[in-house]
Amino acid sequence: MIKWFAWILAAWQLCLPTAVQGAGTCPNLIRNPGFEAVDPASGMPRSWRRQVKATLGASPSQVYLCQVEGQQGKFLALIGGGDRGGRVVSELAGIRPHTDYLLEFLAYRPNFVNGVYLEVEVFGQRRVCNQHFSWRRVQPLWLRINSGACRGRTTLVFDNPHPEVLAFGAPRLRRVRPPVAESNTPFRRPETFPVGIFGATLESLPELKAAGFNAVQSYNSEPEHLRQMAKAVRRFGLKILPNFRRYEPDLSRELGNLPDLLGFYIEDEPEGRSISPESLVNLKQQLRQDSADVLTAVAMLRPQMVAEYRRGADVFLLDPYPVPSMPLTWMADCIEEAAQHVSRQRLWAVVQAFGGGRYVKDGWARRPTYMEMRVLTYLALVHGAHGVFYFSYPEARSSPEAWTGLTRIVGQLRDLQVWLAVPNTRSPFTLEMLPPYQTDYRGRPAVHYAWKKKNGDRLLILVNVLDQPVSFRLAGFPPQVAWLQDFWLPIKTVTLQGDIRENLGPYEVRVYRYQQST
Known part of the structure; x- marks a missing residue:
């Protein structure tokens, strides 16, 4: 059994967003959130179960209850293993479709390891709780999640796929109002680009x-x-x-x-x-x-x-x-x-x-x-x-x-x-990446670009996000644009039939300027 630092629940309430405090009349849809009732056979809190399949040759995960010093409620500690069983499941009922819900819980970790976070699965969505920066103290976390088409019954999963200890306690899932629209309160905008x-x-x-x-x-x-x-x-x-x-x-x-x-x-x-x-x-x-x-x-x-x-x-x-x-x-x-x-x-x-x-x-x-x-x-x-x-x-x-x-x-x-100071403008261009290096790690074109216009002047910024050379065509220039001028170098890039064909070296940035009659 691990003894951890005390955490005053009243302090937790002060850390919650306004939407949470305003939803006090909405019931908590998670059963046995304090893990008080325990099944003696499995050692798991009632209404919670493990999701694990023992596999010979795979390192076993661990799930166990821990008492938090100074608190009546317990924490569930999860340690991931090769069997992928560092996860617990709770059944939910009464879910309304296309409704915002707020999941709140206390999180604890004895040490901080970059990239190691609890993951939550609910409403067919997986969320990584990567706002958990604290260690050796309890941190309240909250996630706003829309239920989408989910209606009635579903499951809530807390998962730790990592071999480090991650724990949670006092989970709550409640229906909340939609988020407040973006404020239009004016503020003193900088006169020049900072x-x-x-x-x-x-x-x-x-x-x-x-x-x-x-x-x-x-x-x-x-x-x-x-x-x-x-x-x-x-x-x-x-x-x-x-x-x-x-x-x-x-x-x-x-x-x-x-x-x-x-x-x-x-x-x-x-x-x-x-x-x-x-x-x-x-x-x-x-x-x-x-x-x-x-x-x-x-x-x-x-x-x-x-x-x-x-x-x-x-x-x-x-x-x-x-x-x-x-x-x-x-x-x-x-x-x-x-x-x-x-x-x-x-x-x-x-x-x-x-x-x-x-x-x-x-x-x-x-x-x-x-x-x-x-x-x-x-x-x-x-x-x-x-x-x-x-x-x-x-x-x-x-x-x-x-x-x-x-x-x-x-x-x-x-x-x-x-x-x-000139905002980016939706561009008229079509980008075609040429082999062999064509996409970034998310499958987008390896060249990211932006286009700005000011009266008859145009600015084009091109960024190769790869550590490899790339080639591309950019089409959509009007007939009167015969060439583009490098912003700093005495080099021109010629257009042919409304496009340019260029190469960029690894991590190269290119900035062009040209004129176009309006």
Whole structure:
């Protein structure tokens, strides 16, 4: 039997989203959620069963009840094995079709291992609970799931396919109202496309300005430091995104209406610690009392959770860090999924500029190369991010090679600044990938592209997301467009019968400009 840390259930209630607290009259559809009644023969809680088939030669999974210190309820601990039996099932009844349900439970893990999360299956959907960042303490998790065509009876499955211990307790499944529509509350939008960096210091500002950055974030939230930063950024023509995670009235009023304020950075990956969405809403409202349209921003890794936090901030800085273990298109995936919940005007990207050293133990064995950082940057632009930040100054600056590469990219963005403020436009083109390398890991074309237009000028951004060379045709240019000009190089690409045929090297980015009469 394992003894774990105490968790006060009242504190759990405070961490739940507003929709949960507003659904108190809806019954919990999960039977025996506290695992009080136990079948003596199987050792399993009544109304719960294992789903396992003993297989000779396959390592056995484990499922067992654990007492949580200071709590009457129990946890079910799951350890996956080769027999794929680290899963438990509960029968549900009374499900209404095409209805939103909220699944809530407490999650615990003794250690954090990147990529190891509980999985939930219900209504014919599988959800990975990858917002569970905490370890050695209980974290409340919630998932909003629509029942689709499911009606009446179905099953709920908790599954751990990994050999590490993952546990859950106090599960609840209740019908809830549909999510609140996206807020149209206006906020102070940046006058120029933000190109910023996390972890800036007072001493770094001259260098950052010279490199081409126009915005900085500082984690130091001491009031005197923030005042000094606010004065300093004004001298260098920079915008500041100060760390402001609790309401300080005097400082809010002092900074909130400064022309050099980009906004307030009010939380860092709140979904990973189950920070209450309502607490962010309250902080945002307090800041708005002092500065009616001040921008608030949070970093967020799990784009599906933007739906739960969309009332709590104006801007979401999506921060997938894929190098070296994930495809670079994770950046594109995050933006596209988040854009299902809020407009792209509210989405900025955070590009990885760190790795190795102290980050090795957490899965980031090395920094991105210049080419990888460039691909991540331009993928963010192609998929409609309205700002780009880099994480972070201390890590990037500690490597001459990384810093040289990063400042080179930022210099390019400075050249493109007029175009960055122009939204992407639905393009008239048809892309044909040519053998042998044609698709990314999700089966999409290996070249991601975006098209911008401003009066008679056009901009075309092309990104090869593979570490292999690719060839393609892009058709749809009107007859009057005879060639495209590389944005930086004295090279032209000729059109023939309305298309271009080009090659891109591994992780190559190409930017073209041309004129087209309207």
